[in-house]
Amino acid sequence: MVSKSYSNLLDMTSGDGFDFRQPFKSLPRVVTSPGIISDPDWDMRSDDDSVGSASSAERKIIVANFLPLNWTRDEAGQLSFSLDDDALLMQLKHGFSNETDVVYVGSLKVQVDPSEQDQVAQKLLREYRCIPTFLPSDLHQQFYHGFCKQQLWPLFHYMLPICLDKGELFDRNLFQAYVRANKLFADKVMEAINSDDDYVWVHDYHLMLLPTFLRKRLHRIKLGFFLHSPFPSSEIYRTLPVRDEILKSLLNADLIGFQTFDYARHFLSCCSRLLGLHYESKRGYIGIEYFGRTVSLKILSVGVHVGRLESVLKLPSTVSKVREIEQRYKGKMLMLGVDDMDIFKGISLKLLGLELLLERNPKLREKLVLVQIINPARSTGKDVQEAITEAVSVAERINRKYGSSSYKPVVLIDHRIPFYEKIAFYAASDCCIVNAVRDGMNLVPYEYTVCRQGNKEIDKLRGLDKDTRHTSTLIVSEFVGCSPSLSGAFRVNPWSVDDVADALCRATDLTESEKQLRHEKHYRYEAVFGALCFFLQQGFQKSNIS
Numbered sequence: 001m002v003s004k005s006y007s008n009l010l011d012m013t014s015g016d017g018f019d020f021r022q023p024f025k026s027l028p029r030v031v032t033s034p035g036i037i038s039d040p041d042w043d044m045r046s047d048d049d050s051v052g053s054a055s056s057a058e059r060k061i062i063v064a065n066f067l068p069l070n071w072t073r074d075e076a077g078q079l080s081f082s083l084d085d086d087a088l089l090m091q092l093k094h095g096f097s098n099e100t101d102v103v104y105v106g107s108l109k110v111q112v113d114p115s116e117q118d119q120v121a122q123k124l125l126r127e128y129r130c131i132p133t134f135l136p137s138d139l140h141q142q143f144y145h146g147f148c149k150q151q152l153w154p155l156f157h158y159m160l161p162i163c164l165d166k167g168e169l170f171d172r173n174l175f176q177a178y179v180r181a182n183k184l185f186a187d188k189v190m191e192a193i194n195s196d197d198d199y200v201w202v203h204d205y206h207l208m209l210l211p212t213f214l215r216k217r218l219h220r221i222k223l224g225f226f227l228h229s230p231f232p233s234s235e236i237y238r239t240l241p242v243r244d245e246i247l248k249s250l251l252n253a254d255l256i257g258f259q260t261f262d263y264a265r266h267f268l269s270c271c272s273r274l275l276g277l278h279y280e281s282k283r284g285y286i287g288i289e290y291f292g293r294t295v296s297l298k299i300l301s302v303g304v305h306v307g308r309l310e311s312v313l314k315l316p317s318t319v320s321k322v323r324e325i326e327q328r329y330k331g332k333m334l335m336l337g338v339d340d341m342d343i344f345k346g347i348s349l350k351l352l353g354l355e356l357l358l359e360r361n362p363k364l365r366e367k368l369v370l371v372q373i374i375n376p377a378r379s380t381g382k383d384v385q386e387a388i389t390e391a392v393s394v395a396e397r398i399n400r401k402y403g404s405s406s407y408k409p410v411v412l413i414d415h416r417i418p419f420y421e422k423i424a425f426y427a428a429s430d431c432c433i434v435n436a437v438r439d440g441m442n443l444v445p446y447e448y449t450v451c452r453q454g455n456k457e458i459d460k461l462r463g464l465d466k467d468t469r470h471t472s473t474l475i476v477s478e479f480v481g482c483s484p485s486l487s488g489a490f491r492v493n494p495w496s497v498d499d500v501a502d503a504l505c506r507a508t509d510l511t512e513s514e515k516q517l518r519h520e521k522h523y524r525y526e527a528v529f530g531a532l533c534f535f536l537q538q539g540f541q542k543s544n545i546s
């Protein structure tokens with residue numbers, strides 16, 4: 001069945017015939033009959049499309065660019081999949097009750113031949129409750145590597161496209177690919193929706209047009225959107241040629257979640273300055289009136305799953321890795337950086353800070369090591385390649401200047417390492433530094449703090465008793481979302497190499513009791529508030545959407 005509204009959407013994907021700026025007129029928000037929605041104009045599903053039965057348990061449909069799945073292909077070309085327990089989306093599941101049926105919709109990180117897609121889709125649904133979107137590879141390229149990574153990602157991290165010849169300028173073809181991809185995701189979400197009680201929770205900047213497509217097709221949908229990345233100041237956001245389309249689409253959600261108050265504030269400024277909308281703020285609740293609907297805004301900061309980190313920390317492989325790392329760097333202060341390879345992580349600026357520190361403090365040479373773990377880049381852009389080359393070249397220069405045959409001040413680990421090994425590095429490091437020039441939240445400081453608290457096995461390894469107070473030292477850029485919550489960290493302006501070098505220097509000079517106090521401040525926050533944040537993230541509850 002192709003309804004009138006559906007054909008409009010098809011028009012829109014060809015770049016004309018549909019105006020995103022038309023809001024949806026208010027229809028009654030009351031669900032009149034539980035179960036299958038019967039309004040044919042809004043309900044695009046057929047019975048065959050549905051996943052599960054109408055009487056099944058509460059269902060959350062989590063939509064994200066990538067499914068939380070790892071894949072491998074054997075020599076015969078046979079694909080196999082496994083759940084990626086480390087994926088943030090998997091962590092969200094821990095907050096739902098066992099009765100909740102969680103279904104994921106998203107892309108696979110591997111291209112699947114059309115002849116295999118049905119079989120793979122059935123298997124993934126049956127075994128992992130995952131519904132793959134199977135974007136054609138040219139569409140994925142233009143949507144993800146084009147519009148998302150080259151245009152939205154920089155802008156949302158405050159970088160304006162000023163270089164005309166670098167392919168940074170707004171490209172309407174790439175935007176159309178973004179529209180087409182979002183529509184394909186919407187098709188798959190519609191397959192997953194089974195009843196009016198299902199909640200759809202859309203994640204991140206890749207899918208900002210999904211609320212429009214979904215609201216158009218199922219007006220009474222219960223729809224939340226969570227932005228993992230920053231939402232920039234209105235002065236930056238307003239430069240986006242499709243600013244109204246995206247803003248209005250987000251307003252088609254019932255609930256919009258942001259990592260920090262500042263990002264929500266920027267969003268509100270955009271709504272008021274660009275769309276002339278009013279909002280109401282009362283007792284921690286912010287509501288925007290939008291064509292007869294009230295859209296709620298919430299701060300739902302992502303946190304870490306403390307229990308999961310603790311269970312990995314306990315593994316014998318982790319404990320023996322901690323021992324190995326501590327022996328390798330015995331007698332040296334171990335500093336740690338853990339970043340994805342991305343132009344906004346400030347890795348080279350961090351290294352320049354270290355270089356200045358060693359230049360100014362000869363007595364620290366041979367005494368400290370920075371281990372910088374760099375997860376492989378997801379973006380294929382030239383800018384990322386340049387950032388890698390730059391970081392490697394600064395690290396080599398530092399090692400040439402201040403290293404020796406038995407000492408390297410900088411150790412770059414530029415490949416993915418197993419999760420337990422990362423956890424072991426956290427546990428073994430005296431100091432952790434996050435120097436991003438902009439980042440939505442950044443969970444590294446929280447993971448580091450939990451791991452430094454250690455456990456009985458690690459204390460035993462170090463010959464410590466159960467009353468030992470633990471220590472940790474954090475240096476954190478003031479431009480990352482988690483920064484305001486870390487009152488015991490050295491906050492730095494990552495653009496100031498002097499500032500970074502000073503913070504590194506102060507970190508080398510802390511007394512034991514200062515390190516304990518700073519650690520305890522963060523650990524208390526993490527164990528109590530961090531867990532709360534984590535569950536708030538699950539807080540896409542009935543009360544949030546009336």
Ligand SMILES: O=P(O)(O)OC[C@H]1O[C@@H](O)[C@H](O)[C@@H](O)[C@@H]1O
Pocket residue numbers: 148204205228229340378379440441
């Ligand atoms: O780099 P991608 O694939 O666009 O993914 C973006 C996301 O990457 C994650 O690693 C970050 O934790 C998120 O904050 C971010 O939004």
